[in-house]
Amino acid sequence: MAHFVIIGAGECGARAAFALREKGFDGKITLVGSEPHAPYERPPLSKAGLVGNVDPKFIAARESYETGNIRLLRGVTATGLDAAAHIVTLSDGSDLSYDRLLLATGASARAFPNAPAESRHIRSLRTYHDAVTLRAVLQPGKRIAVIGGGFIGLEVAATARQLGADVILVEGLERVLKRGVPEDIAHLVAERHCTEGVDLRCGVSIESLTEQGGKAIIRLSNDEAIEADLALVGIGARPNTELAESAGLVIDNGIAVDDRLRTSAPDIFAAGDCCSFPLTIYGGRRVRLESWRNAQEQGTLAAANMLGADEPVSAVPWFWSDQYEMTLQITGLADGAVAHLRRDLGEGAFILFHLDAEGRLIAASGIGPGNTVARDIRLAEMLIAARAHPNPAALTASNVKLKTLLAA
Incomplete structure (x- = not known):
């Protein structure tokens, strides 16, 4: 019986697992996730996930995995990949042999250079655990410093203000949303945040980010020091390519795949935030997209192509953000x-x-x-x-x- 293994139990990996069943695959499916939770939606983490005692928004009910005969491994990571032998090694010491493998390893929040690696007062937002940690601080009387004026930083700033926390946002570039958002729209977003009381600082560089006396300390290039109960680092994400690199797969701003989501190794596919791919509609330009819908669509497409469909990537990129x-x-x-x-x-x-x-x-x-x-x-x-x-x-x-x- 054929065995398909999916590494990464996020949006992309979970969608791929269910799509395999929907498309008639009757072999074994193993979905490997590093978090203790069943697969959940990430977009709510910077919005509703920061408000009150909100559980994760699960992609599917837990019994759906049993009904679909999908083996879900939680709290386990893939530590090794032998592409020639078709074997994945897991953190619990076990091995999985596969006929087809999908790498849906996603991305991780970029750390601020030289900042403390483990700090209660310097955080990022990528997982449900991160959101739970942030909840305790987003309340009246607390001061939140947001580093980075991208979607995550701005969404957290909006949620924090709605919960009554004081917010200062520092962006090194001359405006927020510099990457991929027109200036007219970015200006309107910035005005809305300022109206809500966000202290917005653009074009300001940060010399250091440290922790002292139970506070995060942000020292700017003009020698000003900002003290906050919590500093949220939102300076982008990096693709999780370590497993693919260890197996010798080609890396190019993520795991490099063709327009069918095939990697450089036989029987290994990659999809979602972790991979870069050519977009025919833009002349074959290679892109990597960090978006909820792209993860969904590529999970479904990867499932089809793992079954031999040979369908190209054709979707037009789409992004969204809710603020206030x-x-x-x-x-x-x-x-x-x-x-x-x-x-x-x-x-x-x-x-x-x-x-x-x-x-x-x-x-x-x-x-x-x-x-x-x-x-x-x-x-x-x-x-x-x-x-x-x-x-x-x-x-x-x-x-x-x-x-x-x-x-x-």
């Missing part, structure tokens, strides 16, 4: 755009359409309260997938429905 009452959504990759056209949607919501030099729509970015931008971002995603060259005037005219452009 605002939702930010981005589809596509705006690198190389030469035109940025704005469509106002009312209620303070708007979308920016990003076109390349040939007039092709390559990305769209929107922000607004609730779900005000969701429908048009979805239609923009479909236009991007169709490699459309829409009429610029029609894109900006709020009385012209995007659906008509898609039909054209």
Whole structure:
């Protein structure tokens, strides 16, 4: 009987396990997870997961693994991989032989250089355990220092303010959301945080991050020292490639896979945050995406290709972030755009359409309260997938429905 092993019990790995069953695989499936919990959703960790005594939002009920005959190993890590022998070694000393292997090892929060490795007052947010630790500090009278003005840092800052904690956010670049978010939208986000009382410091470098007297101490390049009850480090994530590297797999900003999610070793696939892959819709550009939907989609695609489907990666990238009452959504990759056209949607919501030099729509970015931008971002995603060259005037005219452009 064939045995498929999945290393990594996050969004991607869990989706792949269930997709294998849905696609008719009747062999053995082993899903290996390093955390003590069953697979859970990570996006709520920076939002609802920080509020009150909230349990993880599980991807599937525990009995679903038994019903699906999926062997779920929790609290165990893969410590070795022999690609030639098709054997994975686990931290409990056992070995797993496999016919096909999926590496869905995800990513880990980047540590601040030279900061204490183990500190109650200097934390990151990547796991449910991290969220539980943060909860105790996010309350009135506490001061939280957030290092990094990306999605995680800003979402935690918003949640902390809503819970009554004082927040100071330090970003080394000249603005927040520098990576992949247009300046107009980033400016609106920054204004919203400032209105809520976040002390926002951009263009400021940090000389050191230490712990002293039960506080986190952040020393800036101008010699100012910031004291906080907790410092949250949100400076990005690094792909977990150690296992793949030990087995000699090709690494290129993550585990390098082809457009079918195949690694450089036979019978080994990789998917989700840990891998980089070519996107045909962007000329074969190799990218690595850290997003919830990408993890879902690639888990399903990897399952299909492990079963011989030979289907290429075709999804258009999509990201989202909730902060206060605002939702930010981005589809596509705006690198190389030469035109940025704005469509106002009312209620303070708007979308920016990003076109390349040939007039092709390559990305769209929107922000607004609730779900005000969701429908048009979805239609923009479909236009991007169709490699459309829409009429610029029609894109900006709020009385012209995007659906008509898609039909054209």
